[in-house]
Amino acid sequence: MTAQAAPAPRKWPRRAAYAGLAGAAGLAVLLPTGTAGAGWLLAGQVLDVRGPRVYPVRVRARAGNRITLTRTPDTTRDIPLSFVWATGHARLGTVLSVDRATVTREVAEVTRGALVTGLRGYTSGYVFEGDPLSARGLPFEEVQVQGELGALPAWLVPGTTPPDDTWIIAVHGRGAPRGEALRALPTLAASGHRTLVVSYRNDQDAPPSADHRFHLGHTEWRDVQSAIDYARTNGARDVILMGWSMGGAAILNLLREWDHEGFLRALILDCPVVDWNATLHMNARQLNVPPIWTWTALKLIQHRLGVHTTDLDYRSLAERIDVPTLLYVDHDDRTVAPAPTVEFAHAAAAHVQLVETREAGHCRSWNLDPDAYERRLGDFLKSV
Template identity: 35%
Template structure:
């Protein structure tokens, strides 16, 4: 009797432990799937840096990892924005950067440093003529900006990253415009002011590619014969799925990818490491996210599952990217020849996520200009 009782208690304890462990893993997976899939978690809301006023013509910021980044960046705060240049001095906890555009925030203002250096629309930020247009999508109309140019046959369609906005592309619009290329800066499902997906979640490219396809159809309706797709971060995953799954992929004559997600598993592993979370929990987050949003994460691995349509592609990635691993882009570049994919890879030393343009503007512009000339014959 005593032995049976001990066995019964042990079995019950193990069962309870298994339930508790399963519940804990499920809770962890649910938490991280929220961070990955819920739009409200993706849009930046914090202002972690502190402005210390204006010294001569330099904006002074409290020293931090972000305030000491090399290059040109945007500084935003509630109700204001500015553009600052490279670090002019850094001593005694005060980082001075030349104020290039905008006005300085009052001393003590909490601010955020962004790769977006332009706020507003193409007219207010760049002085370029543009039109507000609506792209008919399967969930409803999606607002976009259309910047016209001399070449009416080949359009550039920009696809911003997760939690970003169409303003992300404004940095490269002047160069594209000078090359004679009309630029369509799109939004997609779950962006502010755009219809939400039926479940209200991001699908990491698995459904968003339909919105890029709709943008291509819109461009074709306006006379475009070919398009160049330009994606940042998750926008790269969206472009990858569009090439793999859209009947309109053959209209894409070239692709530019900046810090692209080409393998979500590697990206989640990096983000787990950044949070001090064991990478063996990544599959748990994938299982929960896959269940919630009906996702197959293997589909996003462009090395293992490359798209059938592989137009000439330029991939630009920063070596210090702490959000999407540069190794994923290196892996794709290494595999490209064997995949029959004409791909050029440019790595920007020291650049963090989507900040290659900010850190090394001349290098970035030269690579982009050369690629556009070689791939589609466009140039200033």
């Protein structure tokens, strides 16, 4: 898609809201006139931790286990999703009907709050809410990882088969909760490995950074390193790192800095941000943002983070991948540019198993086919 002139102002809020809720790196952009101001706001949307939550989807009707919602690209996806509003959460089932303005779906479960007509919320691929025990029936311990900025809460989940001394460290994406890992957690536990589901700076229950900004993995990697140190101190012989979206970018940043000396056993990356430059350009094109505004935003991001353009592109790290790696990518990802991920996988083909899906969206390969996702993940964990 090529850049086009900005649409009429009345169309910005709806399109921006949908894009901002598409996933961990989505951009919710309401742009003012002027290149500098637009670039400043766009950069802020990418980095600002304290941006307002947007609720673009309205409940048009609710009858029994059927709900009618605003039609969006996400609500029409016939895959398991959740619907989240300010005081509640529900799991959505099959799409029953679609018309020009609405989508009617099954309600699989209301896990919190009252789901009634008139509510506004957003859809999410995380599906499960709660902790490992309440959401997935897995025992766990709440632990504290000592990070650079303070204590980082984490879930420590034992394996459901005889345990070993390999640990899995699970790292969620930008703005996501630890619950992002709940979809894969039973498969991880079945491997026999302990799983440490971590938080990092600027998470809701974690210490904030001084500037209250996401650093796109460029400082968050230090909290992943702290989690590795915690695992080592508590008996881990080696670790497997698993990251979603910006969690994957944090892991890639870690690999720039860390000589693992055999302590890293394997990698699992689900729709990682391999190139922030390409991702920002893709989001901007979807919102019809003029290229000059996007260029300005990228320059501001580099300045605020103290990085160079090349620091935002991890494809050069492919030559450093020296452990078995399972890499998921969806070709219809509208949040994180998928092409750099495929290029990364091909460049590191000797070590990478690439799982390609379509029509799932960002970090939704599990949602598209849970059985296939878990089978491939389980087979990979057995192989390493």
